Amino acid sequence: MKFSHQLQFNIVPEWADYYLAYDNLKKIIYQVEKDLVACGAASSNDLESGAGSQEPNERTGLLTSGARATAKAKANNMFLPALDKELEKIVTFYYKKERELYAEVEALSSDVEFVENFDPAVTTRMAGSGHIVGGPKALAHGSVRRTRTRNNSRASRGSTLGRSGSWRYDEALALANAAALKTGEEVTKSADHVPNPASTLNGHGPGSSSEATAINNLDPQHDEDDDDENDQDDDDGKSLWFDPEMEQERMRFRHNCIEMFVNLSELQAYAKLNNTGFSKILKKYDKVSENNTKKVYMNQVVLLAYPFKQETTTKLQEHIDRVSAIYAKIFTNGDDEVAKRSLRMHLKEHMVWERNTIWRDMIGIERKSQAVGVRPSSALKTGPIVVRTPLGDIQLPEFFTRNALVLLACCAVFAVLLNIELFEGPEQQNCFAILIFASLLWATEAMPLFVTSLLVPLLVVMLRVMRDDDKDHTRLDSHAAAKKIFMLMFSPVIMLLLGGFAVAAAMSKFHIAKAMATVVLSKAGTRPSAVLLANMLVATVASMWISNVAAPVLCFSLIQPILRTLPPGSSFSKCLILGIALASNVGGMASPISSPQNIIAIEYMKPAPSWLEWFVIALPICLVCDLAIWALLLWTYEPSTNTPTISTIRSTKDPITGTQIFVCGVTVVTIILWCFEHRLEWLFGDMGLIAIIPLLAFFGTGILTKEDFNNFLWTVIILAMGGIALGKAVESSGLLHMIAVEVQHYVKDMSAFAVCCVFASMVLVIATFISHTVGALIILPIVAQVGATLPDPHPRLLVMSAALMCSGAMGLPVSGFPNMNAIMMENDMGQPYLATSDFIKVGIPSSVVACMTIVTLGYGLMTLLGW
Template identity: 40%
Template sequence: MKFSSALKFNAVSEWWDEYIAYDALKKYIYQLEKQQYTHHLPDLEANEQSSLLAGESASGTDALFIPLLDHELRKIILFYEHQKKELIDDLSELEKDVELQDEIGLQGDHYADYDDGEEDDDDESISASRSPDGTRRSLSRHRKLSSAGRARGPSFAGPSADLSPAARRQSITSIEESYESPPAPRSKLGSRLSRGISNLKDSLISTGSGGGDQELEHTIWNARSDYAYDTRLLYKRRITTLYIAFTNLKSYVEINYSGFRKIIKKYDKVTESALKDRYLHSVVEVAVPFTQLEKDSINDSLNRLVELYTKCISHGDKVMARQQLRLHQRENIAWERDTVWRQMIGRERRGEGVTPDLVGATLIHEPEPAIADFPTPVGRFKITKRRIFKVTALAIFILLLNIQVVEGITANRCFAILSFCTILWATEAIPLFVTSMFVPLLLVVLRVIRDKDGVRLSAPGATKFVFSVMFSPTIMLLIGGFTISSALSKTNIDRLLITRVLSLAGTRPSTVLLTFMGVSCFASMWISNVAAPTLCFTLIRPILRTLPPNSAFAPCLILAIALAANIGGQSSPISSPQNLIALEAMDPKLDWASWFAVALPVSAVSIFLIWLLLLASYKPARSPDGEGDIEIKAIRPTKEPFTAKQYWVTFVSLVTILLWCFAHTIKDWIGDMGVIALVPVVAFFSTGVLKKDDFDNFMWTIVFLAMGGIALGKGVDSSGLLDVLDDIIRHLVDGYSLYTVVLILSPIVLIVSTFISHTIASVLLVPIAQTVGNNLPGKPANLLIFITGLICSTGMGMPVSGFPNQTAATQEDELGELYLSNVDFLKNGVPASVIATLVVSTLGFVLMKAIGV
């Protein structure tokens, strides 16, 4: 969680304006960065130097930023001193009241018997009217605290704020009973007699003159009269409320210190200054709230409250007192999170209270607009595009089930399933992975699966077959890829390596552009083409902030990262699901070394040609005013050294990749590449590098999407539909050479993958490529499958074409305006897609033939 969010959600809601203005300071840092980089820092007056940094010579950005820190520090000091004075006064008065109550003892007013229904709700007024005269003067301050407590949550007032006397006494009794043995079971009549005797005894004790041992045994803090119970309840509430107030003040100090440390660290990083240690040690740590003396003072006050609770409530048990007070504190925090946090998040999601400078950064998800809307007896019914697509898919599915389109019952039903899922996948009327879950359901229910002899399997037999092929070694390979990706990201290896490479790029726009494209492509190979562009977009923020207004380099760089990430999706078998689906369909399976031998040269040439295209289209080096070239801010490498954990992750990842490359050589020992995928899973989760939460955060929707695609492919084969397609395709490709078929197949794959998900495109087109290949001389099915898998990643002409494009299309500047438009994708994404496809169908084809695919 970012510190700005942590500050918002851990602050006391009533004190929000009194915390360090972290977001405002961060925005000012970015302004200083831009001024610093463009060499437009204003001349500084001597009086702009920080009064709190006497003797220190501040210059440049320091002299502009330090006064802002000083202002925040003074605000925090004043608020802290005011709050602490009030709380210390309350604590002193509470201690005096306890001493006075000790003197009065059991000689206070007596309670009359009240029916539960007639009791006054105002506990304070009851306590005031029946408490000793000496304690009444403190109730006005107590009312202020307790009323604030009721406003903030039940933990302030205690669990018995508005109950009957008997129920209120139970709050104290629950603590006292922990010191006594449980009573033996007794009858209802015996219980009444016992309570009567006990009440009579308490009444005699509280009204007696007292003296001797009896006075020592029965004090106001352990007697069982109504007056004693409610007196202890009053003090329990006062102590608890004050304890929570002191802990809030202590938390206020700690959060603000973290705020100063975080914001100065960010300032030093952005402006290349060295202010952090100097300002923290010389200014912050000597200020009143942050000194060790003040921390000891707050802790001493908390200990005094524990002592009071020990004496007044827990019968001298200090451990019990600490436990009870901390329990109330936790209840208060839980209540805050369940109310205040939920309200804040709800407001953000609804877009309420969004300031103009945050437009475009909310959590709002606009509902799908309705084409038509009309009332019905059960409410208004909206007609949307997705509902139309759902109805259309269902209607076509039912129609195809009832008419004979292809020969054979199972083949015809499988064709209906294929059409139904294709429509849902193409339109995304429902989530893609949900459509994939329709596949095994329909294959089993409609009894589409056949055995090798062509006999339809029973439902139990079809179930075993479908689920056995869904969780194949290929799926385990995908999970192994997720594990490596998660470990690289969690240990910060990806950012560390990327920043070190980018630091070598210099300041020339063309060199920086090519370097970022190479880094984005390489990162997509190992941490997925979903996470890689997101990481790169984070790293280019300092560059974008320092560019001149309306510079062409900004949209050029963002689009370049997205296009390179798409190319990276074809570079390794685990970089995208479409590669794994292609591997699953190959027979024999292709090893990683062969994949790299083709994919790496193809990706490198594609990146270089797309780089030339973007340079010609955007001319990113030219300044907006046409006067000279822009200069890019250099990226500083991360200075953190490699840790033992990072070396371990790197070693395991490299070993796993090497084993995948030589999987065919060691097949007699490991069986399949899916078994190798278990190596990082076991190595990282057993050593604590990854936790259960990391496993939960894997992209399981992608896993289930791939599983559904594999199941559909097996269903097409088993049902006999593939044999029908085989006959049709044999006539279509009859007389064509292999390369002619490649040139025909390539644009079809490109067009399909441009408008629907790359993974879905591979699910639909890989079986066709397999069938076409099996009908050509030499049966080059693996070659056509390989080409299809690679081209599925090159469909990047639209904003919706793949995850990298979707992420790039949402990038905004500081004013909330999008960097890219649809024109950028059409003007550059479409030609880039064509270029990458041509590279695959030419250079890729030659390399595949050379290695014998």
């Protein structure tokens, strides 16, 4: 494996910017090589012109001694300063990270020492002096237990992997209370009773084979019946770690020890990897420049730098051994070998997870840069299609694939509709044929969705379905229709979509979305219900800003440590994956840029809603839907029965950079301007113009590059543009008016609420079986026209309800990208977590709940806003 690949594959993702920039240094070496070749060619020309003292031959160097020395000096002046800069970066980061980790180890050691040496008699004296209400008796009985419970709950909520600091007073008091409970009345009689600190080496806990043996050897019945023997054990100084009341603190120390061991091991690997990197890059440089720089630079510069000194390496190993000793003292009965095996196992699991994440990122980068794709199994070449008839089997030619047959069938329907007179005018007739043809292609995906979108303006212009806006509705010729349709396709809504993509790209590129998500998830604790709700809310909020296509991908990568540590047969894995998928669908309602159907809906809402209005309507609906889906998942799978606790997610500790602050600032300013766009219409004219601000801020400053711009979801943009073109064609041809009149005939006696229920139900059924965006493209123009022609017009209300319902359709694995991503999730054995039956059990009821919420709560909110 090339070292550049080895470096990329073994880095700590959060420290990626602080490793040796191996690829950049190689580019400098390539430039040095070019300069040397150029100098060599010049020297060769001098020799050929007679400048040399002898005839050149195969042994003659291309460079004279003076030219060679000049070229080497120039190469050194180009390469060595860059190397010095990299070394300085590594030394600064290592020293900073070392101080942080050593301080955490000291805090951990202090905490352990404090617990071992804490005098429970102090609590007794405080109780006797009135500092603790109830006196010694209350301290040793009921009030102590209640205080203990509260502090245990607080410790449980705070016992994340990222926490390692000094104990608060109330936690220390809780430990004393636990000791008081064990010693009983004897503590109240003797204020000088101090447990033996040395006895704390005999604790046991979960995490290794010896730990499991220790747990199995416990006899609860014996503990309950033999009180005298227990009292004798306490007099002998039994360890606090062995007390069941100490379980929460033991688990907190276990998490902290594991995290310290992992972090220190990563720092150790960081130094070794960079040391190897310097050796490799210097070797490559010497080979190109014919220097002997490696030996001198490594011995006199690199190995004398702080991270690579022998004493630094020894000091780091001592701290790793110190953490192992603490872990052994508390959990493995002092067995260092068992403790090290347990900690190395956790380190291996962590490395597997990180490498899996890095590998996925590398594949994603490769796919984006090289347009690499994997076709589904249905698209792979199979055997010839055989049609069975009464007269025998007919084998079709190889080019007759399923998609080809579906495409031919769609074209046949299109040709028939063009020649059957269903409407009075040719514009309506042709436009109806285009509408059905495009809908069939979108629904069957015989062609990629965006290709069908490109087909729409072609057919609209060739079949001349566009009419003039004058009173006579003159049919436009092809030249005028082409100008009009292209002018309509690139609307302010498309610019709004581009602005949303820029915000999402910046938040994803600089790990802002991931950092915010991990901080929230690290606070969720270990209860399955709380972790599930936290992940669902994170998925909804992430979908709100980085689209409900990217959000589930991010969230599924964050829960990998949880999925790997779940016991076999745990229902929580299904519960968690389904919760994220359904919450991501719900998040598609949350903001105007969270899903393409929202962008399409804004196009048909006159006047367009402000962001503030959208939030007032959508956010309460999203919250209610999330809570209802959460309760439904807990009721269906009952994860607490087979998974009482789970591992917590470690929050990132990287410092906030200036770039991240700038990205957040631009995003917040853009969102505020979007919220108050109506009041600033005199300045900006449309919210699409406001979307240019993040594009200028991010691309103009170099935060985002042209590669990021090329990686925008241009297929989604083309799809939206094709939908806008089809909607405008249906409207301009007069077909929309005719359909709306017919629909109005059926709903003329219904109230606006009843019409809202009818359209929401219709959208629910359509969007469940086809793409949410395609469903919006087909039905939103009709909804807008019907809403405008009601006796009491409510076009914005109906369009908004239908658009929200598009995101709420999530009953099948094919209902939206989050569901498709969830159904593809597999465990380490390659077995899928979910089946279609899981979506039927939870997805369909969730869709019904979303529909009811939209037509009740959503309808009420939109009515209050005067829609």
